[in-house]
Amino acid sequence: MSEFVHLIAGFLLADPAATGGTWAIAIAMAVALAAVVYLMIRHDRSLRRAASREQNRLERYNRLLIESTGEGIYGVDLDGNCTFINAAGARILGFAPEQIIGKAMHALVHHSHLDGTPYPPDQCPTYLTCRSGKHSRVDHEVFWRPDGTSFPVEYSSYPILNEGTVDGAVVTFTDITLRKRAEEELKRMKEEAELANLAKSQFLANMSHELRTPLNAVIMYSELLQEEAEEEGLKRFVADLDKIRGAGRHLLALVNGVLDLSKIEAGKMELYLETFDTCSMAHDVIATIQPLVLKNSNGVELECPADVGRMHADLTKLRQILFNLLSNACKFTDHGVVRFSIRRLEEVGGPQMIFEVSDSGIGMTGEQLQKVFEPFTQADASTTRMYGGTGLGLAISKRFIEMMGGQIHATSESQKGSTFTVRIPARVVKGTAHEQPKLATETIDFDDTRPQVLVIDDEQPVRELMSRSMVAQGIRVITAADGEQGLQLAARVRPDLIFLDVLMPGMDGWAVLTRLKADPQLSEIPVVLLTLTSEIDMGYMLGASEYLTKPIDRQQLNAILRKYRPTEASHDVLVVEDDEPTRQVLRRSLARQGWSVTEAQNGLMALDRVRQAVPGLILLDLMMPEMDGFEFLAELRQNEAWQTVPVVVLTSKDLSPEERALLSGKVERILQKGAYSRDALLHEVRRIVAQCVKPKIAENSQEKAQNLVGAPEAGQR
Amino acid sequence: MPRILVVEDNDESRDALTRRLERRGFDVLHAADGRAGVDLARSEKPDLILMDLNMPEVDGWDATRRIKAEPQLKEVPVIALTAHAMIGDRERALEAGCTDYHAKPIEFPKLLAQIESVLQNRTSQGVSGT
Numbered sequence: 001m002s003e004f005v006h007l008i009a010g011f012l013l014a015d016p017a018a019t020g021g022t023w024a025i026a027i028a029m030a031v032a033l034a035a036v037v038y039l040m041i042r043h044d045r046s047l048r049r050a051a052s053r054e055q056n057r058l059e060r061y062n063r064l065l066i067e068s069t070g071e072g073i074y075g076v077d078l079d080g081n082c083t084f085i086n087a088a089g090a091r092i093l094g095f096a097p098e099q100i101i102g103k104a105m106h107a108l109v110h111h112s113h114l115d116g117t118p119y120p121p122d123q124c125p126t127y128l129t130c131r132s133g134k135h136s137r138v139d140h141e142v143f144w145r146p147d148g149t150s151f152p153v154e155y156s157s158y159p160i161l162n163e164g165t166v167d168g169a170v171v172t173f174t175d176i177t178l179r180k181r182a183e184e185e186l187k188r189m190k191e192e193a194e195l196a197n198l199a200k201s202q203f204l205a206n207m208s209h210e211l212r213t214p215l216n217a218v219i220m221y222s223e224l225l226q227e228e229a230e231e232e233g234l235k236r237f238v239a240d241l242d243k244i245r246g247a248g249r250h251l252l253a254l255v256n257g258v259l260d261l262s263k264i265e266a267g268k269m270e271l272y273l274e275t276f277d278t279c280s281m282a283h284d285v286i287a288t289i290q291p292l293v294l295k296n297s298n299g300v301e302l303e304c305p306a307d308v309g310r311m312h313a314d315l316t317k318l319r320q321i322l323f324n325l326l327s328n329a330c331k332f333t334d335h336g337v338v339r340f341s342i343r344r345l346e347e348v349g350g351p352q353m354i355f356e357v358s359d360s361g362i363g364m365t366g367e368q369l370q371k372v373f374e375p376f377t378q379a380d381a382s383t384t385r386m387y388g389g390t391g392l393g394l395a396i397s398k399r400f401i402e403m404m405g406g407q408i409h410a411t412s413e414s415q416k417g418s419t420f421t422v423r424i425p426a427r428v429v430k431g432t433a434h435e436q437p438k439l440a441t442e443t444i445d446f447d448d449t450r451p452q453v454l455v456i457d458d459e460q461p462v463r464e465l466m467s468r469s470m471v472a473q474g475i476r477v478i479t480a481a482d483g484e485q486g487l488q489l490a491a492r493v494r495p496d497l498i499f500l501d502v503l504m505p506g507m508d509g510w511a512v513l514t515r516l517k518a519d520p521q522l523s524e525i526p527v528v529l530l531t532l533t534s535e536i537d538m539g540y541m542l543g544a545s546e547y548l549t550k551p552i553d554r555q556q557l558n559a560i561l562r563k564y565r566p567t568e569a570s571h572d573v574l575v576v577e578d579d580e581p582t583r584q585v586l587r588r589s590l591a592r593q594g595w596s597v598t599e600a601q602n603g604l605m606a607l608d609r610v611r612q613a614v615p616g617l618i619l620l621d622l623m624m625p626e627m628d629g630f631e632f633l634a635e636l637r638q639n640e641a642w643q644t645v646p647v648v649v650l651t652s653k654d655l656s657p658e659e660r661a662l663l664s665g666k667v668e669r670i671l672q673k674g675a676y677s678r679d680a681l682l683h684e685v686r687r688i689v690a691q692c693v694k695p696k697i698a699e700n701s702q703e704k705a706q707n708l709v710g711a712p713e714a715g716q717r
Numbered sequence: 718m719p720r721i722l723v724v725e726d727n728d729e730s731r732d733a734l735t736r737r738l739e740r741r742g743f744d745v746l747h748a749a750d751g752r753a754g755v756d757l758a759r760s761e762k763p764d765l766i767l768m769d770l771n772m773p774e775v776d777g778w779d780a781t782r783r784i785k786a787e788p789q790l791k792e793v794p795v796i797a798l799t800a801h802a803m804i805g806d807r808e809r810a811l812e813a814g815c816t817d818y819h820a821k822p823i824e825f826p827k828l829l830a831q832i833e834s835v836l837q838n839r840t841s842q843g844v845s846g847t
Contacts, residue, residue: 216822217729223825224737252822 070174075160077168078130080104080121092175094145105171109143114150129157129169139176152180208259215255218248257392261375264399271403271430275312278353279304282342285322292330293338298359300326303341311353313428317400324393325357325420333361333417344426345554348472351426352406354551358419364412366505370458372410373398397422404428409461411503411532411550421551423465450594450690452476452493453561456486456512457501457530462552466499469554470561474594483507487515490522497564499548502531502539510542517543526564573689574615575599576606576632577650578624586619586650589682595689603627607635610642617689620667622651630659633666648688650681719836722763723747724754724780725798726772730823734767737825751775755783758790765835767819767828770799770810778813785814794835798823 066073072089074082082100090097093109100108106121113119121127125136139154155173159166222245229237263269282304293300322340329338336359343354364372375395401408406424453475455466463479470477478493480486484507490498498516502509509529516522526545530552539547546560573595577583587597598615600606602624609615618636622629629649636642649663652673663670669688673681721743725731728749735745746761748754752775758766766784770777777797784790796817797810807818817831 212821213727213730217727217733219822220730220733220737220825224733224740227737227740249822 072173073170074100074105075168075170076105076126076130078166080106080127080130083168089173092151092173093143094147109145110141111144114142126157126169126171129159130166133159133161133166135159143173151175151177204259204263208255211255211259212252215248215252219245219252222248254392257396260396261392261399264396264403269399269403271314271428272316273312273428273430274315275310276315278308278311278342279306281315281319282322282340285319285326286340289323289326289330292327296330296334298330298333298336298338300330300338300340303339305343308342308344308353309426311424311426313404313424314400317404318424321397321400321422322355322357324397325355325422328393329357329359329361329418333359336360336417345423347554348469349425353424353426355422355424356419356551358417360417363414363416363418364410365414366503369410369412370505373408407461407465409459409551413503423551450474450476451497452478452495453497453499454478454480454486454489454493454495455499456480456483456504456509457499458482458504459501462501462530462550465552466557469557473561475561483509483512486512490516490525491519494522495525497561498525498527500527500529500544502529510538513539513542513544528560572613572615573597574606574609574618576603576618576624576629577621578602579621582621585678585682586685589686590689593686593690603629603632603635606632610636610645614642614645616645618645618647619685619689620647620649622649622653630662633663637666648685650685718742718744719764720744720746720761721832722754722758722761722766724751724766724772724777725769726750727769730769734823741829751777751780754780758784758793759787762789763793764839765832766793766795768795768797768815770797778809781810781813781815794839796828796831796835
């Protein structure tokens with residue numbers, strides 16, 4: 001600016017005669033300069049005004065925010081003196097804002113704990129926030145009002161930071177009286193519920209004593225009188241006294257059953273675990289059941305191989321379960337055979353004991369079978385009259401078995417007999433028994449490429465058992481509880497394999513099998529029948545591929561899965577790729593999906609790998625040192641045994657028409673790396689691998705031919 | 718004949734059990750609570766005691782412990798009678814010094830067999846001779 005002044009002064013002081021023209025120029029320049037200066041000043045003012053308007057607006061906005069919230073908000077400086085407080089805060093604390101501003105907040109509202117003991121300021125979280133610059137939150141303290149009352153408060157202290165140093169703190173707080181009250185209420189209710197539960201179990205314990213005592217007397221006296229009547233030759237009385245005794249025993253069994261059930265429902269039934277020899281336990285039970293066996297002139301066969309060994313479970317409950325099953329078998333069989341066998345099954349989750357009781361008695365219809373484990377539902381009302389029993393035995397047994405982490409299921413054929421199968425872990429663990437086993441979900445994920453199996457069986461335990469063992473092997477399992485649902489699912493997901501129960505209510509397995517085989521879309525899917533051995537021929541006639549007898553033996557199941565699953569060899573994917581990172585990504589991505597992956601860095605090494613084990617699929621890069629993809633492919637296809645191994649080319653090379661022609665007919669697909677995002681490429685690879693490595697049963701040659709086209713449209717450049 | 722002391726608070730149970738045992742020729746004493754049971758055991762020195770465990774005031778556990786604490790009585794076998802068919806009970810009974818255990822409802826033939834076996838053991842060990 002001073003240069004301008006000099007310049008202008010220079011003009012003004014110059015000789016007027018010599019500078020006649022310059023004057024005019026100087027004046028004009030001065031005017032222009034003045035105008036510029038004026039405009040600059042004006043612009044600056046308007047800028048300032050705008051900034052101050054913006055500041056006002058922000059201030060109003062902030063004020064509105066602070067004032068409209070229901071939370072109390074105040075600020076303190078480093079001395080703990082209040083710098084501001086919002087209306088809600090003042091109201092909650094019971095002050096007028098002007099009574100607070102400038103005052104030491106801790107001394108005003110936070111001076112004591114709830115019990116009245118002083119609260120030293122240097123322990124106050126807000127003070128500590130000011131010191132440390134760290135945020136703090138508290139919800140177990142109180143704030144005090146001027147009238148001497150306090151309220152439970154939740155508050156947070158945030159440091160006010162100014163270029164790295166703490167200027168003070170902002171405290172937001174809420175009165176949490178209502179919340180605390182609700183918490184108290186909840187706690188009280190929980191305690192009451194616990195008391196009520198205790199009272200309930202006390203009641204049950206008392207009831208069991210109170211009900212059993214008089215019943216004992218009835219039974220004892222009727223037995224006593226019966227003995228005396230027999231001795232004194234009062235034959236007339238004997239039969240009637242026997243009825244009283246029988247009714248008394250029945251009532252006692254009922255009372256015991258109902259009490260057991262209520263105890264289980266109330267969660268009061270406990271497990272007493274001990275280790276015992278399984279076979280000696282079985283012999284004991286057989287000895288106890290002997291009178292019942294003889295009653296209907298039955299024979300009993302026990303099969304307990306020595307290698308069954310010991311188990312750790314609730315002995316009393318297990319005996320009760322087996323006694324119940326055996327006495328049912330004896331009761332419903334006349335001049336027949338009752339078989340009791342015990343096996344030990346090695347499972348992923350630990351060894352399992354399988355107890356099987358089968359008879360050649362009257363059996364059950366499908367309808368009766370469905371309800372057999374429900375309390376008070378013996379097959380029908382007349383059964384009770386004819387065969388006695390409480391109708392609670394199986395319901396209690398089922399619950400006992402579940403408590404021990406096991407399962408029970410039944411198969412039966414009317415007039416032919418019934419089989420009850422109990423599975424209990426060889427080593428029962430307390431507490432885990434009630435956890436539901438993890439089940440395969442029924443959601444269908446088409447992107448998932450793992451093998452998929454459909455289980456159609458009306459018995460939940462069978463579905464569960466099969467699901468669990470297959471899911472553990474990386475197989476996706478979907479289940480259907482009846483034939484209709486099974487057919488729908490089969491049509492929707494086209495599983496790789498179907499397990500089909502023959503004996504189902506409604507549409508039975510035969511009908512389902514016939515419909516599956518009649519549907520051209522589904523007829524190629526192998527079906528494994530879950531059946532009794534006597535029905536195998538019928539199954540093969542209708543198109544079943546295999547059968548599995550119930551109860552499902554895990555090893556047999558695995559053998560079938562191996563057979564219908566891609567073989568071990570075809571499960572391998574050989575990745576031929578010279579770039580280490582790419583190879584790793586492919587390997588990881590495929591391994592996650594359950595394929596085993598071998599690697600080779602060039603064509604030569606790849607040939608070595610193929611010689612060692614023929615893979616199910618080869619992922620082939622083209623540009624590699626030593627032996628490139630083209631050469632490798634030529635070598636591979638020359639060997640008779642290797643001609644069917646599918647090859648997918650993964651390349652970043654722009655292929656010439658000649659190169660395409662060279663590959664055509666020799667590879668399944670050509671994927672161009674650049675045409676896909678990494679994830680999309682991996683997804684595509686997984687999809688193709690899944691397609692190729694599947695068993696070829698459902699795949700026809702036309703589809704295969706279609707897969708021989710080159711890179712997808714997006715891949716063309 | 719051997720003398721059996723029945724300690725049972727329920728009148729009917731006690732009466733029926735007593736009569737059935739008497740029919741088998743046993744000499745039966747009975748008491749309606751634990752305290753009376755201990756007193757009677759002390760004065761009469763039975764060959765065997767059938768002890769109900771669930772009784773008011775001095776219960777069967779307590780009475781058994783008291784009996785086992787007395788030098789002249791500690792060899793007298795006690796068979797516990799209980800309405801609880803639970804393993805914990807059996808263990809507790811044996812722990813309290815009971816020789817054997819019978820879960821109610823009483824199955825008389827089984828109880829008789831237990832009584833006979835306990836008495837048999839005792840005679841063969843030559844502990845006492847009534």
